[in-house]
Amino acid sequence: MISPSLLAANFANLESEMEWFNKSCADWLHIDVMDGVFVPNISFGFPVLKHVARICQKPLDVHLMIVQPEKFVNEVKALGAYLMNVHYEACTHLHRVVWQIHEAGMKAGVTLNPATPVSVLEDIAADVDLILLMSVNPGFGGQKFIPRTLDKVRELRELLARTGSKALIEVDGGVNLETGRQARDAGVDVLVAGSYVFSAPDPTRACEELAAL
Ligand code: DX5
Numbered sequence: 001m002i003s004p005s006l007l008a009a010n011f012a013n014l015e016s017e018m019e020w021f022n023k024s025c026a027d028w029l030h031i032d033v034m035d036g037v038f039v040p041n042i043s044f045g046f047p048v049l050k051h052v053a054r055i056c057q058k059p060l061d062v063h064l065m066i067v068q069p070e071k072f073v074n075e076v077k078a079l080g081a082y083l084m085n086v087h088y089e090a091c092t093h094l095h096r097v098v099w100q101i102h103e104a105g106m107k108a109g110v111t112l113n114p115a116t117p118v119s120v121l122e123d124i125a126a127d128v129d130l131i132l133l134m135s136v137n138p139g140f141g142g143q144k145f146i147p148r149t150l151d152k153v154r155e156l157r158e159l160l161a162r163t164g165s166k167a168l169i170e171v172d173g174g175v176n177l178e179t180g181r182q183a184r185d186a187g188v189d190v191l192v193a194g195s196y197v198f199s200a201p202d203p204t205r206a207c208e209e210l211a212a213l
């Protein structure tokens with residue numbers, strides 16, 4: 001599956017971006033919310049996303065790079081989001097947050113930074129619908145894919161099998177045709193791609209190429 005990241009879109013013309021996007025083969029729209037605290041950057045917030053959600057016809061894959069994400073379960077729900085991703089590193093009571101997301105009627109995703117080992121998921125994997133492995137340090141688009149992520153994907157596959165988890169594996173950051181193929185081969189289910197898709201001369205085609213890997 002493919003989840004193009006809104007972060008790389010032309011914010012001055014989101015309506016025309018959503019025009020091609022809605023007709024494309026993309027499965028989800030990946031939405032990166034940043035707070036300038038958990039990550040050293042600020043992207044966009046709910047007043048903007050409300051309008052994006054209105055014109056986007058695909059399921060929203062919301063990636064919260066913020067502290068205390070549990071405070072925003074209702075806001076994410078109000079967008080009509082399909083999936084709410086929270087960072088492991090941002091949640092002291094991760095199990096509680098995951099169940100708050102489920103109780104709000106959304107799929108729950110847990111995200112790991114590059115330096116966080118997959119082993120921390122042992123006791124939560126069976127409760128979540130998706131694990132997002134960051135393949136760059138979160139905060140910015142256009143960075144280089146960290147190759148160690150591929151080993152983490154393989155380790156995560158084993159952990160999911162061992163814990164009986166049916167969670168999907170998603171990677172985010174530096175995905176292009178080459179790293180996307182490596183990630184697919186390692187066992188990734190969902191590829192997030194920002195600049196590779198939105199900066200392409202033909203974004204629809206870029207989605208198709210990634211989807212065909
Ligand atoms: C990074 C974000 C990513 C970003 C990916 O903090 O979580 O979703 O948009 O952008 P690219 O694909 O350009 O690395």
Ligand code: ZN
Nearest residue numbers: 030032063172
């Ligand atoms: Zn993201």
